[in-house]
Amino acid sequence: MTTALMVIDVQEGMQPKKAHDGEGVVSRIAELLKRARAAGVPVVYVQHDGSKEPGHPLTKGKPGHAIYHEIAPKDGETVVVKQTCNSFQDTDLDARLRAAKIDGLIVCGMQTEFCVDTAVRAAAERGYKITLVSDAHSTGDTPALKAKDIVAHHNFTLQEFAKVKRADEITFQAR
Numbered sequence: 001m002t003t004a005l006m007v008i009d010v011q012e013g014m015q016p017k018k019a020h021d022g023e024g025v026v027s028r029i030a031e032l033l034k035r036a037r038a039a040g041v042p043v044v045y046v047q048h049d050g051s052k053e054p055g056h057p058l059t060k061g062k063p064g065h066a067i068y069h070e071i072a073p074k075d076g077e078t079v080v081v082k083q084t085c086n087s088f089q090d091t092d093l094d095a096r097l098r099a100a101k102i103d104g105l106i107v108c109g110m111q112t113e114f115c116v117d118t119a120v121r122a123a124a125e126r127g128y129k130i131t132l133v134s135d136a137h138s139t140g141d142t143p144a145l146k147a148k149d150i151v152a153h154h155n156f157t158l159q160e161f162a163k164v165k166r167a168d169e170i171t172f173q174a175r
Contacts, residue, residue, distance in 0.1 A: 002175070003105065007044070010026070011058055013058045014058070021151075039173065048083070108132075114139075132155065134166050139151065
């Protein structure tokens with residue numbers, strides 16, 4: 001099995017450090033990236049393009065669209081641009097993963113209840129083996145729930161589709 005680290009929507013316009021435990025989440029993603037790269041594990045970034053909505057902060061070509069500077073992709077790393085919550089919908093993500101013989105994904109990123117949740121479920125539907133990094137995804141408070149409760153809820157409910165592990169429990173096998 002070949003596994004890739006998938007970083008979802010950690011973009012300048014998401015202001016990741018303002019999310020629940022944002023500084024910790026960014027730090028843990030940076031550490032995961034460092035360890036994955038050292039082991040030669042593929043890294044895949046998913047980047048939201050909000051062009052369908054006027055004034056969206058993640059619109060392609062605007063500063064908010066860029067991958068967050070502290071965890072920016074290195075040359076040669078895959079970046080897939082999407083326009084919906086689903087990383088697989090109307091993108092070539094599945095084809096690129098299959099072409100690289102990747103059948104496992106270690107998932108982290110932003111926004112827990114939207115794009116992270118949807119990516120995990122869509123990947124499971126396509127037969128990928130998924131690990132959700134429980135302390136490396138986040139969101140902000142909503143009128144319905146506090147962000148910490150959203151994260152905890154998704155760590156619990158996504159166990160149906162993924163192994164759920166903390167960042168310090170993730171190991172990368174050298175390729």
